[in-house]
Amino acid sequence: LLVAAPAFALNTAYYVDAVNGSDANAGTSQAAAWQTVTKVNATTFSAGDHILLHAGQQWVAQLNPKGSGVSGNPITIGVYGDGARPIIDGRNVAGGGSGGAAVLLNNVSYWTVSGLEVVNDNGKNNVGTIILGAITLPGDNRSGILVNNTSGVSQFGITIINNYVHDVNGCFVCSGANPQTNGGIAVLADAMNGYNNGSSSYNGVQILNNIVENVGRTGIVFNDYSTGLLYVVAQNALSQNVTSSGNQLTNIDSDGIILSGSINNLIEHNVINTAGLVTVSGSTEPGTVGMFVAKTTNSVMQFNEVSGVHTNVADGEAYDIDLLTSNTVVQYNYSHDNQGGAFLLMGGNFSGTGGTVRYNLSVNDAFAANGVFTLSSGLMSGVNIYNNTVYIAPGLVSHPISQEGWSGDNNNTWYFRNNVIVNLGTGTWQVPTGTGTTISSNLIWGNHTAGEPADASKITADPQMIAPTAVAPTGLAAVAGYKLLSSSPAVGSGVVIASNGGLDYFGNLVSATVAPTRGFHEAR
Secondary structure (H helix, E strand, O other): OOOOOOOOOOOEEEOOOOOOOOOOOOOOHHHHOOOHHHHHHHHHHOOOOOOEEEOOEEOOOOOOOOOOOOOEEEEEEEEEEEOOOOOEEEOOOOOOOOOOEEEEEEEEEEEEEEOOOOOOOOOOOOOEEEEEEOOEOEOOEEEEEEEEEEOOOOOOEEEEEEEEEEEEEOOOOOOOHHHHHHHEEEEEOOOOOOOOOOOOOOOEEEEEEEEEEEOOEEEEEEEEEOOOOOOOOHHHHHHHEEEEEEOEEEEEEOOEEEOOOOEEEEEEEEEEEEEOOOOOOOOOOOOOOEEEEOOOOEEEEEEEEEEEEOOEOOOOOEEOOOOOOEEEEOOOOEEOOOOEEEEEEEEOOOOOOEEEEOOOOEEEOOOOOOOOEEEEEEOOOOOEOOEEEEEEEOOOOOOOEEOOOOOOOOOOOEEEOOOOOEEOOOOOOOOEEEEOOEOOOOOOEEEEOOOOOOHHHHHHHOEEEOOOOOOOOOOOOOHHHHOOOOOOOOOOOOOOOOOOEEEOOOOOOOOOOOOOOOOOOOOO
């Protein structure tokens, strides 16, 4: 039986030339290009259509096209001609609510946005202020690229790839919007009338290989608000399959990457350099981390590098397993020179379950007397921290483990095993106690400061790193100096951990049955 292939649209290419085009033209050839994005915004496009902006040109207006593609045949915004990226400049776009974007896609499926330069700075001090905790002077919600779903039905197939988004003056105290949802690139599912059980969710969002610089508040954010009550996760209401990969973020006012309200997520190969440059004390979201997941299930953060995150009011860590998460894995990452630390794990009344932190490297994090591993407000159940390497240079006051916002009396099951901690600083340890705590088979060398955990299998000898440096190197591949020599006492002395992922930071095999090396490097 022969089945006819699906009939796609004509895959029409529409050209836009700000210099030589005319909106009276058909737009379907370079010689008959349109001129303005007003013409683009007034057009409803079909599957397979391409909206191509002339390279080296600029439009000071909001780009807001309509229509949806289909699976396998999206609508694409791209570039034609030689020269620099075409620029969409949203300086004159009104903010407020969830709008205020230079590029806006609203209630659409199967779109690809590629190759643009996007800016959105209206030249005003837009951070917003709070005076004596009573008088609020909000700013306007502003974004570079915003995809928003208020339709009451699921949307699919959103790809934002290879764009340069910079100089967006978003807000911390905002008018009609959560400040976390504005900044460089935002994909949002808004509830239409309160929280509506996922009816405005997404399936298949990819944010790939973008450069995001000098933006506020957030660098890249995905947030599905339609997933249920604020502190409840309805699994069948979550968005699905969200990926943020290969993005480079620099000089971000607050959080680098946020992913909230989705199941089956991947955050990998991103580089975040300097975040947390701005805050407003007393605002709803004054703190900063490099990247975090919240209200998610089955998320993986791997092969990322985060450095230079500032502590503002709270936080300042590179990686955060935040509230209401289940089955989060943080692995093969590098963090260095983050004021607040490397890893934040949120507990308390709204904590999730099953956080795994393994095969990561931290160098000179928590240098403002914070914790490399910060356990905040309690511990979620099933936390498993193993085979990480931490290097704290001389003169630093970093706490290898710290607690904040709770007594440390813990009955939830958590493990801290096979880690290598080189503590050449003076920071003390703040380790949870209680029946749920298991600390074993770690190597701790250097200064043995107050609170260092007892561990019947602990090694306190030199781990014999190959060539560690007090100044952290830059780059995921530049960390070979923190590997171990084959003669290290950590080699083959760890405890076997079930479902260990099978590979170390460098891609070396880790046996499921033979005692492993302690730390992020499986030296043999």
